[in-house]
Amino acid sequence: MSPETSATAPTPAHAPSADGPHTDHHRLRTDLAGLWGDVLGTGPVDAAADLTALGGNSLQAARIVARIRTRLGLPVTVAELFEQGTVSALAR
Numbered sequence: 590m591s592p593e594t595s596a597t598a599p600t601p602a603h604a605p606s607a608d609g610p611h612t613d614h615h616r617l618r619t620d621l622a623g624l625w626g627d628v629l630g631t632g633p634v635d636a637a638a639d640l641t642a643l644g645g646n647s648l649q650a651a652r653i654v655a656r657i658r659t660r661l662g663l664p665v666t667v668a669e670l671f672e673q674g675t676v677s678a679l680a681r
Contacts, residue, residue, distance in 0.1 A: 618680045620661060625676060628652045636676040 622633040625640070628649050640650065650667045657665045665679065673679040 614680060617661070618676055621657070621676045621680055624656045624660065625653055628656065634676060636680070638676070639674045640670065641674070 618636050622636055626633040629643055629645060634643060650670050654665050654667050654670055657663050670679065
């Protein structure tokens with residue numbers, strides 16, 4: 590087997606599960622709420638709470654995006670984070 594075929598890409602934390610999309614969506618919302626809370630220092634946030642209403646600023650948004658990319662393997666941008674505004678909207 591050649592090195593190109595033997596190496597595998599890392600599996601994102603949110604690869605589809607056998608439990609179905611509803612479970613995946615719930616898990617993603619839970620993970621996002623935890624990440625937001627870690628950065629904001631609030632503990633897990635309510636999925637409907639707006640980032641700016643929680644006191645989030647652009648530096649914290651950049652930190653949240655970095656954690657989402659690193660821990661969850663999702664290609665989110667700071668602009669998307671502010672456009673979506675809530676965990677629920679971002680998880681869609």
